[in-house]
Amino acid sequence: MEKLRKVVNEIAYTRVHTTSPALHRSLVPILTLASSLYSGALQIRRSLYRFSLLQKDRLPVPVISVGNLSWGGNGKTPMVEYISQLLVDSGISPLILTRGYAGGDEAKMLERHLRGGPVKIGVGANRAATAALFLEKYGCVDPSTLRTFFDLHERAEARTISQKIGSIILDDGMQHLSLSRDLEIVMLNGLNPWGNGHLVPLGPLREPLVALERADIAVVHHVDLITKQSLRDIENMVQGFKKSIPIFYSKMVPNYLFEVKNARSHVALEALRCASVLCVSAIGSADAFVKSIEMTGAHYVDRLDFSDHHLFEAQDVETMRRRANGLEHKSNSKPIIVVTEKDYDRDPEILKCLDSYTVLVLCSELQITPIRGTDVDSFNSTLMRALAAKFYVYS
Secondary structure (H helix, E strand, O other), rough: HHHHHHHHHHOOOOOOOOOOOHHHHHHHHHHHHHHHOOOOOOOOHHHHHOOOOOOOOOOOOOOEEEEEOOOOOHHHHHHHHHHHHHHHOOOEEEEEEEEEOOHHHHHHHHHHHHHOOOOOOEEEOOHHHHHHHHHHHHHHHOOHHHHHHHHHHHHHOOOOOOOOOOEEEEOOOOOOOOOOEEEEEEEOOOOOOOOOOOOOOOEOOOHHHHEEEEEEEEEOHHHHHEEEEEEEHHHHHHHHHHHOOOEEEEEEEEEEEEEOOOOEEEEEEEHOOOOOEEEOOOOOHHHHHHHHHHHHOEEEEEEOOOOOOOOOOHHHHHHHHHHHHOOOOOOOOEEEEEEHHHHHOOOOOHHOOOOOOOOOEEEEEEEEEEOOOEEEHHHHHHHHHHHHHHHHHHO
C-alpha cells in the first residue's frame, strides 16, 4: 500500500506520462475516472451548501480558517500555531479545531508546543460539536468586546487574557464547508503549488483553483527555496483569480534538535555540521525538510521518504537501519538520523528502536518573510484589521 501511495503521489506531480514507468501509465486511466467522480461530488456538495439544502453551523465567536488547495507541505499547522500566538499576544484565548487525521500527529505537535498556555485544542471530525463542548466548558468572550482587543493590538498594549474562548482557528479548514468562517487564509506550497493541475487522486488539488476566490489572505510557503520566476508565476496565478487578495510569504526556520529518547533535550544545529545525515520523513513536503538539513552544513545527506502521514512499522525501521548502514559505508562515518516533529509525534516509541544510531528530531518555526514591501508587522496588521472588519457582525 505504501508503494502504491508513492506511485500515486509521483503521478500527481507529473504533467506528461508518456515516459513514465508502465505501472504509472496503467494507473492514469483509473485515476482520471476517480478524479472526474470526485469533481462531480465536489460540485454537488458545494451546490447543496450554496442553495442552503445543507446548513452551515455558526459559532458565537469569530472563526479563522487556515487551509490549502493541495496535498500537504503547505505550512497549515505551523501557521495555525503562529496565529494562535498572535491572538494570545492580543489578549484573546483561541480554540484550535483539528481533525486528528492519521494518528493525530499535527494535534500532538500543537499540544506539545502550546502546553501550559491559554490556547485550547479540540480534536474531532465534527468541528462544530467539538467546539460546542469547549464553549460549554470554558464559555466565550462577549462579542461586543472583541473590537477592543484589536484596537489594543494596533497600539501594542498588553491585556490580561481570559480563559474564555475569544476566537476559533480551523486547522485544515478550507474544505470544511459545514462550519461558517469569518476569515479564510489559504497556504500555498511554493515548491510545487498545483502539481499537474488535476483534482485528486489524479493530481494533488483538493479543489479547482477557482476556490482561490474565497480566500481573504494568501501565503506562499517555503518562499526561501524557490526562484523569483516561480514566485512571480504563483502570484500571477493567484491574482488571476482574485486581483485584490493580499499575498504574504513564509518559510520554516530550523531552531534546534532534540533526541528521540529525551524530548526535553536540546541539541544545537551545529551537531549536524560536517556530519553524515539520513533524513527520514513521512510528510507532505520532504524536499523542504531535506534542503533545511543540507543548509546546516552537513557533509553528506541521504533521504528516505514515505507518504504523508505514514505510520512507521517494524519493517520501516528495518529499512531505515539498512539505509543508515549503507550510508555509513559510503561516508566512512556513523550517520545521524534526523526526523521531523510530525514523524516523532505520530509514534515516538517506534523510533527508539533505532538504538544503534543517534536519532534527532528537527524543530522549526514558521516565519513571515519580508518580500515586496510585506513583513511580519504588515501581515499581523492585515490579519487583525481583516478580523476587526468582519467582527462588526458580532457587535
